[in-house]
Amino acid sequence: MEKCFYCKSPISEEQDRCPSCGASQKAYRMIMDSSEMAYNEGLERACEHDLSRAIESLSRAVRFNKRNIKARNLLGLVYMEYGEPVLALREWVIAKNFAPDDELSDKYLNSVSQDVGLFDRIDTATRRFNTALKYCQSGSTDLALIEIKRVIHDNPGMVKARQLTALLYINDKQYSKAYNELKEAEKVDWNNPLTARYIKEVKKHLVPEKKHREKKVRRQTIEYNDGHDVVMIPRQTFIEALDNSKSGLFNILLGIAIGVLCFIFVVTPTIRIRENEKARTALITANNKAASSKSDAATLKKQVDELKSQLDRYEGQSDVKGSYESLLESYSKSQDEDYDSASNDLSDVNQDLLDKNGKALYKTVSDTVDQKVCEKKYTEGRQAFARHDYKAAIEAFSQVVKLDDSYENGDALYRLAEAYEDNGDKDNAIKYYNKVVDKYADSYKGRSSARKIQTLQSSEGE
Secondary structure, three states: OEEOOOOOOEEOOOOOEOOOOOOEOHHHHHHHHHHHHHHHHHHHHHHOOOHHHHHHHHHHHHHHOOOOHHHHHHHHHHHHHOOOHHHHHHHHHHHHHHOOOOHHHHHHHHHHHOOOOHHHHHHHHHHHHHHHHHHHHHOOHHHHHHHHHHHHHHOOOOHHHHHHHHHHHHHOOOHHHHHHHHHHHHHHOOOOHHHHHHHHHHHHHHHHHHHHHHHHHHHHEEEEEOOOOEEEEEOOOHHHHHHOHHHHHHHHHHHHHHHHHHHHHHHHHHHHHHHHHHHHHHHHHHHHHHHHHHHHHHHHHHHHHHHHHHHHHHOOOOOHHHHHHHHHHHHHHHHOOOHHHHHHHHHOOOHHHOOHHHHHHHHHHHHHHHHHHHHHHHHHHHHHHHOOOHHHHHHHHHHHHHHOOOOOOOHHHHHHHHHHHHOOOHHHHHHHHHHHHHHOOOOHHHHHHHHHHHHHHHHHHO
8 A cells, every 4th residue: 555645644556646635646756657667777777896886876766766775775885885974874875864774874884894994995096096186286196096006906896096097107108908897897896988989099009019919929930830849949030040150151241241242232323323423414514505584484473473472272261260260269269268269269160271290180179079968968967857858958968979979888769769759759759769769779779779779669559
């Protein structure tokens, strides 16, 4: 038997309104169901060790229903595994306040309290992590690396510390060490989008490095098959061959060959060059007199041809100046963190008219501005969706998808489809759900999108 959320009177599941106060239970039940769905989704992701996504789902569950004790307990466990014990304690304390008799909250809090020195280690690790960030900002990467290694020693499951260590190794071009740190972070949270992005970048440098090492090893050894086994012996260099006492005859023959070649390729050409130089000097003197009268006309013709070439090169490109002005204006606004205006200015830039330096600056500004615009519009879209302003959510998510349709591992694309669905635009909802299915068929979003496509198509047929 349920209770009315308003007056706490008993009410059966079949009744949509409270018989005592008349309050509608439909919206309340929908919110409770959403909380349970989010909890189940978080549980599934936690079992798969997809901790960052599990945190997102469980946070949504407790946001819908702050008294969802099992979601809070699980969220605390996920935070603890993620290397965030302070956040884990917060969730268990809140759960204990809502449900004083809850045994799981008591169990988790007691296990933490029995760990002597845990709070000192948490405080020390937090202070060291913040110190490492300050060192990074000031350019003292060596000191930052020392501090962050101490953090990992005290809290090896802290994903943020692993990611920062990898960044420091990447900055020092130690890509193998960076890859090892990222794989350790992946063991804790295998589907973390930031970790995946770093691994993708590191692999670009690891492949050439591996090929270079293999090529170097091949150059340094020779394989010899004695009929039974393959023996690898060191390759003898040219200098080693000369120093070898058994190569005396080879050295004598080589010296004679070098002497003959020096005579042929050095002495003989020198004699011929001197004779040819005399004949060339006489010919040049005679030609100078004949060409002096033509030189002025040839010079003027060359200048005219160069001016025509320049005119043809810049004809129809009157907006070169405007493109550079827009690029510089976009760069200035990005420095002032006015990323919306910077993005608008970038759209006015014609990349084909930029030189090498201009294109490099355009890429730098574009990467920064696109990332910041995506972050901002993604946040605006989620906020608009939460307050049921689906048109604003569609507009925000559309800008994110236009810049990066894989943003947040496809979450922006999935939310855009949801916004279209809730706004009543079934065609666009099906369109974007299909894109999610194409890109993320094996993920939870892909499976959810496939189910929603079937539901929407069946509703159209009816």
